[in-house]
Amino acid sequence: MRSYEETGVVDIGMLKMPAEEQLRKGVAITECIQPIPCNPCKEVCPTDAIKMDDINDPPDIDYEKCIGCSLCVEVCPGLAMFVVRKRKGKAQITLPYEMLPMPERGDIVKALDREGNVVGDAKVIAIKHGRTNIITIEVDEELAMVVRNIRVEK
Amino acid sequence: MRVEQHPILKFSHGGMIKFYFNGIEMYGFEGDTIATALYANGIKVFGHSAKKKRPRGFFCGIGKCSSCMMRVNGVPNIRTCITPLQEGMIVESDKYDLPETAPYRKPERKTMDVDIAIVGGGPAGMAAAIEAGKHGDVSVLIIDEQPRLGGQLIKQTHKFFGSSMEGAGKRGIEIASEMEEEARKYADILLETSVIGYYNRGHHFLAAVNKLKGIVYEIKAKKIIFATGAQENYLVFENNDLPGVYGAGGIQTIMNVYGVKPGKAGIIVGAGNVGLILAYQLLQAGVKVKAIVEAMPRIGGYFVHAAKVRRHGVPIYTKHSIMEAVGKESVEGAIIAQLDEKWNFVLGTEKKIDCDFIAIAIGLTPSARLAQMAGAKVKFIREAGGWVALHNEFMETTANGIYIAGDAANIEEASAAMVEGKIAAVHALNSISPLTNFEAIVEELRNEISSLRKGKFGEKARLAKERIYEGYYEELRGNRSG
Amino acid sequence: MKSEADVVIVGAGINGCALAYELSKRGKDVVVVDRRHIAAGATGRCGAGIRQQWSTKENALLAKKSVEIFEGLEEELGHPIGFRQGGxxxxxxxxxxxxxxxxxxxxxxxxxxxxxxxxxxxxxxxxxxxxxxxxxxxxxxxxxTDGHADPFKTANAYALAAIRNGATFYKFTEVRGIKVENREVREVITDKGSIKTKFVVDAAGAWSSRIAEMAGIKIPNxxxxxxxxxxxxxxxxxxxxxxxxxxxxxxxxxxxxxxxxxxxxxxxxxxxxxxxxxxxxxxxxxxxxxxxxxxxxxxxxxxxxxxxDVTPDALPVLGEDKNVRGFIHCHGFSGHGFMIAPMTARLLAQLITGEKLDLPIERLSLERFEKGTVKEKSVVG
Known part of the structure; x- marks a missing residue:
């Protein structure tokens, strides 16, 4: 049994890691690791960067083709897509956010890891309203693969 | 207790309605059911049981469990969870005495004659009606006991998985309203009407009742599709009848359909998809989720659903279950504990969690009884969720012209339910008057459904269906030889 | 499955269970066979009223004697039967x-x-x-003094008491045939095996004519x-x-x-x-x-x-068949099997064990239909 099936927290070792260079460009990170009959991410991708031979296959992202546009973040029914971009010692993380209250651009919010623990502060640098609102935050670079959620305290 | 703001849902409450609860004046909104209006007023205890005087509240929220029954305008045993609130209603806890005079007026009798009658207006039923209307010139009737169409879709705020072609990424509520609009084009719809029985009178015949309006419908139909859904499974633990112990679906109903919170903080028993999704929906409505407990050693639902709630800090305790609900008149806490290999509690591992509700999300049982009454042979098939009506690849049961679709046929997901509804409708249509492209339509639908059942998570459904078909053909052979 | 028994009773309704008790009490080795379970047929579906107000004296007497048994039955069987006399x-x-x-x-x-x-x-x-x-x-x-008893509890109480006395119940066991030789019952054949016996009791309710037919007996039910x-x-x-x-x-x-x-x-x-x-x-x-x-x-x-299980005169058929020795009729109760079961069971047990009968039952023989009968008027349901 894989530990994520017990904990609900992905084992980072299971994820396909982009190279530093690709992270600097900004790429989508998928945390969709189980076979589910679902393909909106593949359909929405403007650069065909998401490979999925069968609808049940988990998405496989070609980091060369991926442009980090975040369309898949917005469309993913499982809220399992993120975009990570490293820039000037900071990491910009685009994540889906379906809670209230909504933060505003420039707000400092709590950065949470995959278990909901506060691991630092995050600055909201962009908000895109859509079917699922997506928010881009900025955190310390070493938190690029740690932070996956925010808490807005108003 | 109302949900004040919600990231996904907009609650457009109607006007204020005055009603009386045990003589006390209260207000609800137009569109409320009696139960949600009581909840919004902070009333959790609807009455006390006849014999042991145990407090009673609502549990399932969809009219299937009868835990919420009260006396309304003098009529005893009204299911308050599905009865719309009306101005001046007198709502009373049942005192289990006989009324002074019978709360009765002579019912109006209406007879109907339709080609296809569909019982249940959820995803399977609506899809069936739309498909039938699209492909043929037939009269279609949907009967549902809820105040609105949509079944369980109307409480699904999460986005659906699936193929983009079939509207994946849409939320259940969006799918429900699109389908409702479409279904209304093709079908007549009776709401707040319970089908009380099937009778063979030389033809298929349903008796249905709108109790509040006092109408008895006598419906003759060429074909019947039972899309009657499922009901919540129950769990045995101490005080499990306290108000505040709810079915997961019941919470989704009052919270996502009526905008009323089930409480301030709760725990969820069961980490299948329903439990996980419910946890997320509670967070969205501003309700705390203290824990999800799961008896199995692993999380049963999709990992992505689990990850969504974990990153909001909700703990999931696998190999744990609930020992006891704490509280006098309603839930004040829960005691959970670890389970050993033999499913016994490990003493010393008890944890008391303060909460004012407990959600039971341990699976569903198909509601196949009406189909059974219509002559469909039923069989206990564990993978399908219990007693199910045996049926073939066209969703026809062992009773000629009687179809079953959706959760009533096997516990599965809404997308599969919709395709099943369509298959049933096309087959029913074709046997009323043959379609030129019947084979092609059916093949496409069958491909669609088998792709939904591919992969690890489709395994249970595949197995269930195999056993259901097997049983069906065995039954058919048995009938011929016998 | 046992290969031999003194008496095989077909049907675990109230009459089969009560008779199993009465026979086992008399030391008989009894087997009860039912296609389903105890009280699965008419017994478990009936109104379970117990009435003594009949239009003929014979029936009224039979019912009265039954009520007398009902009154002490819980004590006798050692299990609750939910008996109450509300009239x-x-x-x-x-x-x-x-x-x-x-x-x-x-x-x-x-x-x-x-x-x-x-x-x-x-x-x-x-x-x-x-x-x-x-x-x-x-x-x-x-x-x-008329009343009501819980049909499930009553049948079960009889069955449990019979089992305590050594009777055997085979549930979900279907009788497939009855072997008759020299106009005598020899063997009951079921889907689970065969049982040699001298007596077979047809207490199969609505299916009694099918059981009788297996022994070559035609009944008008x-x-x-x-x-x-x-x-x-x-x-x-x-x-x-x-x-x-x-x-x-x-x-x-x-x-x-x-x-x-x-x-x-x-x-x-x-x-x-x-x-x-x-x-x-x-x-x-x-x-x-x-x-x-x-x-x-x-x-x-x-x-x-x-x-x-209705007969032409709405009265039961009780007693040994005149043509097949050892075939005991216990059917045709026409809707009243429950209320008189305690007494009919006692009478048939007396008949099978050769005791003197408390009441005569000749008038309820199968042969009466050849002569013409008077129909019981006090019938409902």
Whole structure:
């Protein structure tokens, strides 16, 4: 049994890691690791960067083709897509956010890891309203693969 | 207790309605059911049981469990969870005495004659009606006991998985309203009407009742599709009848359909998809989720659903279950504990969690009884969720012209339910008057459904269906030889 | 499966169970075989009333003796049977009814039954929810020692007591044949094996003619679909069973408060029709509303079907077959098997063990149909 099936927290070792260079460009990170009959991410991708031979296959992202546009973040029914971009010692993380209250651009919010623990502060640098609102935050670079959620305290 | 703001849902409450609860004046909104209006007023205890005087509240929220029954305008045993609130209603806890005079007026009798009658207006039923209307010139009737169409879709705020072609990424509520609009084009719809029985009178015949309006419908139909859904499974633990112990679906109903919170903080028993999704929906409505407990050693639902709630800090305790609900008149806490290999509690591992509700999300049982009454042979098939009506690849049961679709046929997901509804409708249509492209339509639908059942998570459904078909053909052979 | 037994009883309804008890008490090695389980047929589907008010003396006596057994049965068997004596209230609708009622009451009194004719006021005293106008009743007869027992509990109590005495029950076991040689019963063949025996008892209810046929015996019984319904539980209102021979209706309030009753279905059919009917539901609901208007608006929880095993004169067939030795008739109860079971079981046990019978049963032999019979008039459901 894989530990994520017990904990609900992905084992980072299971994820396909982009190279530093690709992270600097900004790429989508998928945390969709189980076979589910679902393909909106593949359909929405403007650069065909998401490979999925069968609808049940988990998405496989070609980091060369991926442009980090975040369309898949917005469309993913499982809220399992993120975009990570490293820039000037900071990491910009685009994540889906379906809670209230909504933060505003420039707000400092709590950065949470995959278990909901506060691991630092995050600055909201962009908000895109859509079917699922997506928010881009900025955190310390070493938190690029740690932070996956925010808490807005108003 | 109302949900004040919600990231996904907009609650457009109607006007204020005055009603009386045990003589006390209260207000609800137009569109409320009696139960949600009581909840919004902070009333959790609807009455006390006849014999042991145990407090009673609502549990399932969809009219299937009868835990919420009260006396309304003098009529005893009204299911308050599905009865719309009306101005001046007198709502009373049942005192289990006989009324002074019978709360009765002579019912109006209406007879109907339709080609296809569909019982249940959820995803399977609506899809069936739309498909039938699209492909043929037939009269279609949907009967549902809820105040609105949509079944369980109307409480699904999460986005659906699936193929983009079939509207994946849409939320259940969006799918429900699109389908409702479409279904209304093709079908007549009776709401707040319970089908009380099937009778063979030389033809298929349903008796249905709108109790509040006092109408008895006598419906003759060429074909019947039972899309009657499922009901919540129950769990045995101490005080499990306290108000505040709810079915997961019941919470989704009052919270996502009526905008009323089930409480301030709760725990969820069961980490299948329903439990996980419910946890997320509670967070969205501003309700705390203290824990999800799961008896199995692993999380049963999709990992992505689990990850969504974990990153909001909700703990999931696998190999744990609930020992006891704490509280006098309603839930004040829960005691959970670890389970050993033999499913016994490990003493010393008890944890008391303060909460004012407990959600039971341990699976569903198909509601196949009406189909059974219509002559469909039923069989206990564990993978399908219990007693199910045996049926073939066209969703026809062992009773000629009687179809079953959706959760009533096997516990599965809404997308599969919709395709099943369509298959049933096309087959029913074709046997009323043959379609030129019947084979092609059916093949496409069958491909669609088998792709939904591919992969690890489709395994249970595949197995269930195999056993259901097997049983069906065995039954058919048995009938011929016998 | 056992290969031999003194007596094989086919059918684990009330009669099969009671007879198994009476025989096992007398030291007989008894086997009961049923295609399903205890009380799965008519026993578990019946109104379970116990009435002594019959139009013929023989029947009234049989019923009276049964009630005497019922009164001490819990103690005798060591298990609860839910017996209570709330009486039977039988509607009298007109002068003609009254004439027959007077005759019946006189006979019934002569054998010691505390029966009496009551007026409309007393009808309402005994069953406060009744409306004599709606009933179209001018009076009623009432016998306070009539009553009711829980059919499941009673059958199970008999079975458990029989098992304690050494009887064996084979449930979900179907009889496939009966071997008869030299006009004597030799063996009962089931789908689970065969049992050698000298006696086989046909207590198969609506399926008794099929069992008889296996021994080459033709009986005139017909399975007649009957229907019953039960309402949601109500507060305790009355203890009596209310019946009318004219309307065919019967109903009473059960231990949990629900009202259980039946009426002949307009779609009544001979044959194995298991389906409940809409016309029964409507007719019964309408009549209940007429008899007890306060019940209008009460929810009906369930309706179901069962079968009367009906003979031409509505009386049971009891006793040993004249052509096949060891074949014991215990069927044809025509809707009254439950209430007289304690006594019929005792009589048949006496017959099988060669004791003297407490009551004569010749008049209930199969041969009576060759001579022509008088039909029992006091029949409902």
């Amino acid at each position: 039977y209230l039988i509607a009298i609708h007109d002068e003609e009814d009254m004439k027959q009622a007077r005759k019946n009451v006189e006979m019934q009194k002569s054998i010691g039954l505390p029966v009496r004719i009551i007026d409309r006021e007393e009808i309402k005293e005994i069953v406060p929810i009744l409306d004599p106008d709606g009933m179209k009743a001018i009076a009623a007869t009432f016998c306070p 017909k399975p007649v679909r009957k229907e019953a319904l039960v309402t949601e539980p109500l507060p305790r209102i009355f203890d009596a069973m209310v019946i009318s021979f004219r309307h065919g209706i019967y109903f009473s309030q059960m231990a949990r408060g629900e009202i259980l009753g039946g009426i002949p279905s307009p779609e009544e059919k001979i044959g194995y029709h298991f389906e409940p009917t809409w016309s029964f539901l409507k007719k019964m609901a309408y009549m209940l509303g007429r008899y007890a208007p306060i019940l209008k608006g009460t929810n009906i929880l369930r309706q179901w079907t069962g079968f009367y």
